[in-house]
Amino acid sequence: MPNPYREIFRRPGTKGFAAAAFVARLPLPMTTIGLVAMLSQTHGEYWIAGAVSATFALANAFIAPQVSRWVDNKGQSAVLVPTTIVAVAALVALAAAAWARWPNWTLFVFAVIAGVMPSMMALVRARWTEIYRDRPELHTAFAFESVMDEVVYICGPIFGIGLSVSLFPEAGVLASAAFLAAGTALFVAQKSTEPKVDPHRIRNGGSVMRLLPMWFVVTVFAGMGAIFGTAEVSVVAFAQAMGHKGAASYILAAYAAGSFIVGLVIGAIEFKTPLARRLVLASLIAAVTTLPMPFVGNLWALTLVVFLAGAAISPTFITGMSLIERIVPASQLTEGITYAMTGVGIGFAAGSSLAGWTIDAYGASNGFWVAVAGGAVAFVTMLVGYGRLSSPAGPTAAGGAALNPAE
Known part of the structure; x- marks a missing residue:
């Protein structure tokens, strides 16, 4: 009996973008829990830790769809590079603000800016759809991605908390920035599987x-x-x-x-x-x-x-x-x-x-x-x-x- 998961990876480039996407989506769960671990140690107050983490999560929830709409208009590479640079810079700034004890309002500002972090879960599924649209393999590919989502949400908090506790408070957030930069760079480099932008799309639809x-x-x-x-x-x-x-x-x-x-x-x-x-x-x-x-x-x-x-x-x-x-x-x-x-x-x-x-x-x-x-x-x-x-x-x-x- 053929293994359906082996079958979906027969197409050239699928292993590369799937691996890169795994690394690039670790930062989302790492950041939400990493902010709590970092700020509870640097500031000694859970209310500020929870509030900043919630600010990032809600900002990403509302900004990410707009980023994805931009992706559909301009293409993945054109959008991922600038938004990832902004998100990485904001995460580094968050770590610096916590370490230097900058005013609390700066934490919230940087958390909102970090919310431009792209939705890698959507981007990787868009690539699978480009390859297997209207084919039964797409169901298997979506199943694989759902399983990877579970792995990410298991590993992400472990990395975020573990690094902050075992190394230094800002380690989890900084590692999240590093994973985002490396994973996105590897993902963008996979040009052959990037979905094509529809030139006939009605821009104001x-x-x-x-x-x-x-x-x-x-x-x-x-x-x-x-x-x-x-x-x-x-x-x-x-x-x-x-x-x-x-x-x-x-x-x-x-x-x-x-x-x-x-x-x-x-x-x-x-x-x-x-x-x-x-x-x-x-x-x-x-x-x-x-x-x-x-x-x-x-x-x-x-x-x-x-x-x-x-x-x-x-x-x-x-x-x-x-x-x-x-x-x-x-x-x-x-x-x-x-x-x-x-x-x-x-x-x-x-x-x-x-x-x-x-x-x-x-x-x-x-x-x-x-x-x-x-x-x-x-x-x-x-x-x-x-x-x-x-x-x-x-x-x-x-x-x-x-x-x-x-x-």
Whole structure:
């Protein structure tokens, strides 16, 4: 039986840009946690650490789609070089500001500027789409990237915290800048696989968010992001309440492991079911797996429940990304995928904040109700939007071609 993952790397250049993209997207999770690790040590206050980290995350969530739209207009190389230079300079400035104890407002300014960091998760998927558009290999490629996302979000925080604690406070943020510079340089150097800019694209066609189906998909991703954010906060709080705070690390690892394993399996299967129907089923499973969370009574039970919840993540993301590829015009794919990731970021921020408030007010176990709400949002959104997403006469691309997201 042929290995589908081996097959997608038979095309020249695929190994090169995939490896470069892995390095270039490590900085996003490294920076968010690295800022907390750095500023909590240099300033001794968690409020400033959390606030600056949140400022960077939100700035990136809102700026990255505009950067990706610029990429779709001008090309990856033309945009990645200047934006990466700005982002790297801002990260170095953040480290310098923390080390020299510059005024706190400078930290927020540099955090906003660093938010121009490009969405490498979208850029690498755009390259796969350029190579395997309308071919079954694209499903496997998206599955592979979802698995790599999990690896990045496991390794990134480990590097960010580990370097800051073991070397010096600014080490995590500086390493993030170095990874971003090196990874992007290697990625840009892969010219043969760079998507071509469509010369016939209508420049004033507007954002992909003018397409109603995109709102449904982005909202589904926001609901999934709320589950992520809730899990990170509530698992730590529950483990601490049980007297074993350190257990949170292996419980969260089980969450990532569930998504990792199922993502690999999903990528090896060639589905015949329409994408919209698969996303309804995936969002239903994701919602159902959150229901036991508020009722678990010990760490082992929580580990099992969290593993099952993680297993529902990859199918949702893989299918959702494939659906976006059918919804948006080909010339705006990078922007479309970036908006989906923005939805995850906003959902994550909302979920973690609401979970924290709920835990403080009602206890650790009740924080998981926010995850239940996130799952409900994702599933109900798909029920409401199913007719539009599965319609044979899908939204119309900028060039006038009808798209069929259901196929």
